[in-house]
Amino acid sequence: MGVSPGIAIGTVHLIETGLGQVPEYSIDPGSVDDEVARFAKALSKARQQVSRLKQKGAELADATAEELGLLLDAHAAMLGSTRMIDAVERNIRDQKINAEAAVQAMVREIARGFERVKDPYLAARLQDIRDVGSRILRQLTKTPYQAFSVLPAGAIVIADELSPADIALMDPTKISAFVTALGGAEGHTAIMARSMGLPAVLGASSVLAAARSGQTVIVDGEGGRVVVNPDAGTLAEYTRRAEARARLNRQLARLRTLPANTLDGTSVGLQANIELSRDVDGALNAGAEGIGLFRTEFMFMNRDSLPGEEEQYALLRSVVEGMKGRMVTIRTLDVGGEKLTSVLGDNAGQSANPMLGLRAIRFSLKQPKLFEAQLSAILRAGAHGPVRLLLPMISSVHQVRQVKAVLKRVSTRLRRRGVDIAEATPLGVMIEVPGAALIADSLAQEVDFFAIGTNDLTMYTLAIDRGDEQVAGLYNPLHPAVLRLIQFTVGAAQRAGKPVSICGEVAGDPRFASLLVGLGVRELSMASQSIPRVKQRIRALDTGPATRRALAIMDQAEEGQVSALLDDFNENL
Ligand code: PEP
Ligand code: MG
Numbered sequence: 001m002g003v004s005p006g007i008a009i010g011t012v013h014l015i016e017t018g019l020g021q022v023p024e025y026s027i028d029p030g031s032v033d034d035e036v037a038r039f040a041k042a043l044s045k046a047r048q049q050v051s052r053l054k055q056k057g058a059e060l061a062d063a064t065a066e067e068l069g070l071l072l073d074a075h076a077a078m079l080g081s082t083r084m085i086d087a088v089e090r091n092i093r094d095q096k097i098n099a100e101a102a103v104q105a106m107v108r109e110i111a112r113g114f115e116r117v118k119d120p121y122l123a124a125r126l127q128d129i130r131d132v133g134s135r136i137l138r139q140l141t142k143t144p145y146q147a148f149s150v151l152p153a154g155a156i157v158i159a160d161e162l163s164p165a166d167i168a169l170m171d172p173t174k175i176s177a178f179v180t181a182l183g184g185a186e187g188h189t190a191i192m193a194r195s196m197g198l199p200a201v202l203g204a205s206s207v208l209a210a211a212r213s214g215q216t217v218i219v220d221g222e223g224g225r226v227v228v229n230p231d232a233g234t235l236a237e238y239t240r241r242a243e244a245r246a247r248l249n250r251q252l253a254r255l256r257t258l259p260a261n262t263l264d265g266t267s268v269g270l271q272a273n274i275e276l277s278r279d280v281d282g283a284l285n286a287g288a289e290g291i292g293l294f295r296t297e298f299m300f301m302n303r304d305s306l307p308g309e310e311e312q313y314a315l316l317r318s319v320v321e322g323m324k325g326r327m328v329t330i331r332t333l334d335v336g337g338e339k340l341t342s343v344l345g346d347n348a349g350q351s352a353n354p355m356l357g358l359r360a361i362r363f364s365l366k367q368p369k370l371f372e373a374q375l376s377a378i379l380r381a382g383a384h385g386p387v388r389l390l391l392p393m394i395s396s397v398h399q400v401r402q403v404k405a406v407l408k409r410v411s412t413r414l415r416r417r418g419v420d421i422a423e424a425t426p427l428g429v430m431i432e433v434p435g436a437a438l439i440a441d442s443l444a445q446e447v448d449f450f451a452i453g454t455n456d457l458t459m460y461t462l463a464i465d466r467g468d469e470q471v472a473g474l475y476n477p478l479h480p481a482v483l484r485l486i487q488f489t490v491g492a493a494q495r496a497g498k499p500v501s502i503c504g505e506v507a508g509d510p511r512f513a514s515l516l517v518g519l520g521v522r523e524l525s526m527a528s529q530s531i532p533r534v535k536q537r538i539r540a541l542d543t544g545p546a547t548r549r550a551l552a553i554m555d556q557a558e559e560g561q562v563s564a565l566l567d568d569f570n571e572n573l
Helices: 029-057 062-080 082-095 099-115 120-141 164-168 188-196 206-210 232-253 277-285 296-300 309-322 342-347 360-366 368-384 397-416 434-438 440-446 454-462 469-474 480-496 510-518 528-538 543-554 559-571
Strands: 002-004 007-014 155-159 175-180 216-220 225-228 269-274 290-295 327-331 387-391 427-431 449-452 500-502 523-527
Touching: 002 188, 007 175, 007 232, 029 062, 029 082, 029 099, 029 120, 029 469, 062 082, 062 120, 062 206, 082 099, 099 120, 155 216, 164 188, 175 216, 188 269, 188 523, 188 528, 206 225, 216 232, 232 528, 269 277, 269 528, 277 309, 277 528, 290 296, 290 523, 296 309, 309 327, 309 368, 327 368, 360 368, 360 397, 368 387, 368 397, 387 397, 397 427, 397 440, 427 434, 427 440, 434 440, 434 454, 434 480, 440 449, 440 480, 449 480, 454 480, 480 500, 480 543, 480 559, 510 528, 510 543, 510 559, 523 528, 543 559
Parallel strands: 007 155, 155 175, 269 290, 269 523, 290 327, 327 387, 387 427, 427 449, 449 500, 500 523
Antiparallel strands: 007 216, 216 225
8 A cells, every 4th residue: 555655765774573671670579460461462462463573474465475375374373373372471470570581591491502503593583582572572562663763875764564653753754655554544654655645565575585684675655566576667657757756846846925815716725733842844844824733642652751741741732832822622632542651551542442541531520730831832822823622523512512621720720830822722622533523513503613533533434444455455445324414513513603623534535626615625734745736626626616625525426426526527627
């Protein structure tokens, strides 16, 4: 799956699963059973990962599938080996050490036994054992890869799986693309790739077997192609394509200062989604009118301790000031689901169905201290420029009222202390749970604006995990059920006279622009990189025909017909 457009030609950097330093500590006798259970859970996650890799691998050409299959079979066998499991459990129980330390001790014991035998076959098995140990450790520690800082410039990172937190560690000026074996197109790993403007291909299991560090590789993030060791002809062809793309981008950059108005003069606000404060420059360069979605959860990733109110305030303030008077929509912590962050420890994500569990606003409402610190930081940032407050994953009016009560408490306290805050901070909700869309009329009475999160709305409406490549083929925001929820939400906002934007990934895809404008949407928020192309499309639209086509689309029963009608309209623009 090509998930982030662009062509990169560079050198393979295969991410070894080695972890380097892992935490080692003693545990008290009363915690031994919990520690063994923690190990069992990590083991089962590691097994699931191997079986998913295997399933993906089976789709490959014969020889590659066989090679990869053998390797993964060996890993699966080790992950099921009672000898290995017993050894780790014994280490935890007898030595009263944490699971990570026990896994490392097990790997060391086996390695010592192997080292005496000079046999190339056994040497390869030893590597397998180390890999398996690292796989379990990674599940235990949830530690992101630390190796990105030492990459050669222009490296193309290839790994079995990269989390959103891993991607946040990448420096887009040093890395030119990445490729993984696992991951779906709408997961946050993919979103991060688009936001950083890094070409990326996910779900490419064959590349793991084919690529070696140091080889030349081409990544075509639009077509979803990865060419390892290209011949001269292929290299020339892709160099030509990369140049053509750069030319097109230069042309699009000229649109920067032009308004996103349709041919008949309807103005559509184009804003940027950002994840990190470093994204502000990109947003301004792309001509964003503001920040339509700041995903603050990324401030909580890749660190050992929680950011306090002061640190959050300083960062939010820098974003608000950086946007020079343009609106910044700050979303409260959306943690849980696939956006786990280790710093929150056991408070988040310990659920059989994390996407349906203690995620986003549900988590915040259970952690009043954390939530109040974040709200306080946001309100204070509002003293330095226009700020809106956005709540993720709202599913009921009651939750909004609960938040309002907390907000009132926080703002009263700040005012009493004489701290500067904005006079009023507009409050909005994400509409990303089908239940919220269906009560949009009631929610509109409670809040100042809506932001429709089509990524989660599609996932929850169709019951398809947005980050799982196995069901990626079924994930479709053009499903009539999703479109009806969008249409109803836009209507509810219009009836209440409240602004509504779309900030899911469809907002950044020019293909959807005519349909969304036709449905009455007048604000879109997207990865900065997407703004020029969406603007170009909007400037070619007429709202009359777009609205008529949208209505025709809403009469369709099946997503195939929706696609056909939409593409036909776009082709005739
Ligand atoms: C969405 O769900 O569409 C959205 C914009 O939020 P996130 O992608 O951060 O879940
Ligand atoms: Mg969401």
